[in-house]
Amino acid sequence: MKIIGWMLTRMVLIRFIFILLGISIFVITLDIVAYSKEILAIGDGGLDAVFTYVMMRAPGTLSTFLPISVLIALLLVLIELSYRNELPAIWSSGVSPFRVMMMLMPFAILAGGLHFLLNDQAVPRTAPTLREWGIGDYDEKKLKVGGEKDPIWMRAGRDILRAGSANAQATELEDVIIFRRDEAGLLREQIMAKSAVLSQDRWHLSNVLVYYRENLPPNRLDQMIYSGSFRPAAAGARSGDPEEMSMSDLSYFVENSGFGIRPTWVYQTWWHKRLAIFVTAFAMVALCIPLAARFRRGGGIGIMFAVGIGLGFVFFIADGIALTMGELGFVTPWFAAWAPVLGLAAIAGFITFRTERL
Structure with a gap:
């Protein structure tokens, strides 16, 4: 079983890295092409300016596309194993979907930890510089205070x-x-x-x-x-943008009632959200494995991929809506952050239950 677990982890990890880097490089390249004049104006210009921009932009881009990269990597591995009839052999050996989830737990912890570090450490350190440059999406976030930096x-x-x-x-x-x-x-x-x-x-x-x-x-x-x-x-x-703050900064703003910049519940919502992203990768694993087990008898590979992608996008949409409702104070902060993850886990549990029954 250790060999199967190592094989699955390695396959998912390799595809995850290539998908995440591929999407991120493509998006950053589009930014460079679209805002080449502004980027070349950084510092002394030239390739050094482009490299500096890529380094500053990379954490936010990687963080944005990490969850969808996890989902696509899992689905591609399961489809490949099913196509080569290796997945039915795993199910026939008596390995349960829950056991496979546990095999992929190291990958889920690695992806969740990377996602957390990107949001909690890398993004807060690069955001002030990006806001100062005011390139692309950060043009609207640039502080209009007469050339000052973060207040x-x-x-x-x-x-x-x-x-x-x-x-x-x-x-x-x-x-x-x-x-x-x-x-x-x-x-x-x-x-x-x-x-x-x-x-x-x-x-x-x-x-x-x-x-x-x-x-x-x-x-x-x-x-x-x-x-x-x-x-x-x-x-x-910090400027008070919670999505670009670390957990310690969020706690500091919560303790001081948001300094009057925004309501306290906004920072409480993002504090809980920072914890929730750590388990998002495992929620993706918990969704894909029982979904693959549902098609253990072969066939339906395209349907499995479509259903997996569809449920993933429903999760991302629900996550955005819940986060907005938490920022507006319509729901409690912990519910806004954890409800989408718990909902995805409930769907995964339901699929697992139906699979075991059949």
């Missing part, structure tokens, strides 16, 4: 701080805006300062302009002391 977000009680830039320790800030809110969460005062320096747990603001609500006249000050305990942290440098 710094902090929180002290009900007050929210936004800074254009900061030093490594986040103790010296530039282009500061403090949004002071009342108990109902409504803006009551807006403090704008050219710079802010943290000294003895107090922020010293320079070149200050204070706006009040109810159309009261603004107040200009050379210096101002703010005593709020803002929390300097590296995560505060």
